[in-house]
Amino acid sequence: MTNKRERILNAAEHLIANRGFQGMSMHLVAQEAEVATGTIYRYFKDKESLLRCVHEERLQEVSQALLKNVDTQTPCYEQFRVLWQNCLHYLLSNADCLLYRVQYEASPLFNREEEERMDERYFKPVFEFFERGRETGLFRDLPAQLLGFLALENLMLLTQKHTRGCIQLNDAIFDELMDAAWNAILKR
Amino acid sequence: MTNKRERILNAAEHLIANRGFQGMSMHLVAQEAEVATGTIYRYFKDKESLLRCVHEERLQEVSQALLKNVDTQTPCYEQFRVLWQNCLHYLLSNADCLLYRVQYEASPLFNREEEERMDERYFKPVFEFFERGRETGLFRDLPAQLLGFLALENLMLLTQKHTRGCIQLNDAIFDELMDAAWNAILKR
Amino acid sequence: MTNKRERILNAAEHLIANRGFQGMSMHLVAQEAEVATGTIYRYFKDKESLLRCVHEERLQEVSQALLKNVDTQTPCYEQFRVLWQNCLHYLLSNADCLLYRVQYEASPLFNREEEERMDERYFKPVFEFFERGRETGLFRDLPAQLLGFLALENLMLLTQKHTRGCIQLNDAIFDELMDAAWNAILKR
Amino acid sequence: MTNKRERILNAAEHLIANRGFQGMSMHLVAQEAEVATGTIYRYFKDKESLLRCVHEERLQEVSQALLKNVDTQTPCYEQFRVLWQNCLHYLLSNADCLLYRVQYEASPLFNREEEERMDERYFKPVFEFFERGRETGLFRDLPAQLLGFLALENLMLLTQKHTRGCIQLNDAIFDELMDAAWNAILKR
């Protein structure tokens, strides 16, 4: 059953999300996934490889969630709104993934080049959206990567703080935040 | 010599910055600080306590750097500009502190309540600045904490990516980013 | 197909020869023999049993090779010469078997009594040859086992060193070594 | 206490001697040496390093024992006799070292080049003895290494079999064996 592989990935993500990279031991992963320790090594060469897979599989999932119902034929703002809402909903309903990703981004352990390649692969349409906006003079004259960061990435940090109970957010605030993001990237 | 205590704190910060929480072993800290392993335990009860101290000492330093030359008598935008520039310069010239802090923020390991208390203690004047801006109707109707986040905290993530070589930033971009931050918090 | 049994035995021998007893895992044996791991257990009760079989099967083969064309009607020196040459050629052309056997002999793991029984069974004619030589007063007054050792067994160690590239041997040296062996066992 | 280092080396040697390379686990070494597992790693980088040290330290000891009382001024046969007797006595009274060494020699795991360098370093005077004998026309025209092998190294294998109870040796046999070794290397 390839089901076991998925269980292992989820267990790893969950443990990292809740206990940090330090708190994810192979033994705990096995326990959480309800498999024997040795079983993990049938699916993943070693711990590092498991971590890489957790990352890549989730990246793919995130990018799909992000781009759902984004129609390049609709007005720019409309596309932005869908993107932003997709992002918000995904983050709010996938706490483990969110808490995991924030730590991954912060960690100095990972190979930057590989990460860049993956970002490019999975988020190409997102970057293209911001690039088009910039070319038409709607958005600020900043690299697409930065526009994407201003518009979406800090949402990640905010929802993380929300999920962990550090701040309280509600729908009114979300509307305000989306508007703030839109105004941040708009050319003056 | 209390000098040793400082050396230990710096060593811990440096190691976390460059190798993550996992990469900071007490033995390595001792080596980097050029003290014996046992000496660390004269200054800090245990590893957790050392980590807490690293955090608090730096928080204090950051808050001082942030508020330098901020004059509440000057126009709001001017105060914002100084705050933002202080923040940028501190982050760019204190790579270890920056790389450390990003990981700290992302980590699920720390006591949220204590952190909140510390934030409040050290960043009170910053929050007050945003609060005033909101009350005068200049800034969006969002909690000061959120305004601060929109204005300053994502700068931390950006400079981290810059420091680690994931993105390239320059003065023109920094100007643009400051403007983006300003526009993000401004009421429409 | 009993062919599989042979493949497994060869794989085990080959692995031990090249990686030592430590380097022979059941998984690697299966891979090298191109069978499934579980299949090994159809032919051999467990790892120990497999090792014992590897040993016995090869012992039989060696003894046959050793005694080929040895004619008890010919003069003693002639018989010795054929035995020695057979031994040399077998060892030189069966590197795995050689490298395996040297390790087996050195290992404290195996049951000495069983080994003795096997030696006796398979090498009886060889021992008889040395026994006859002793009784006729041609060879030293030493147990046949020891005469055999002096004459043939150190050839094993020498060819092992040759095969592993530790020493260089050639035909002239081999002639000299055979003469040395002959003189070692000869009564003065 | 550097005493611990010695205890660890002895424990490792003893375990290999009696249970083979496989049977030497770091845990067992620690137990036998009466130290904590972790302590081993203060003295040796890892298992491989421990094995190398066991080897080198013993090699040195063996070479000293071998050359004791060998006087290059005395006749060749006398020197040979002392060498051979030294070798015999050392092997008979250092069972662990003997059983260890035989396995080491048989193992395909070790770096041949390094071994050669060590042999050369520690056994130089032995090789020189055989070289002189060859140059004066007393010994066979074989490399000193091979003469040494014929004269001494198979003694190692024989005493191993004796120590393990596979064969019975006594003083009369030893005399015979020494004579056999002498006749093996003598030029005809």
Place this chain on the structure above:
DNA sequence: AATGAATGAGGTTTCATTCAT
């Protein structure tokens, strides 16, 4: 008869912490 996924005991190694000096 054959497969190979699964198991978990046991291997090597690291590391936070203690304590005699």
Place this chain on the structure above:
DNA sequence: TATGAATGAAACCTCATTCAT
């Protein structure tokens, strides 16, 4: 106060063996 050798629990990983298919 400072040291660093020593500890042993716990980390990662391997491997002989079993068993459902």
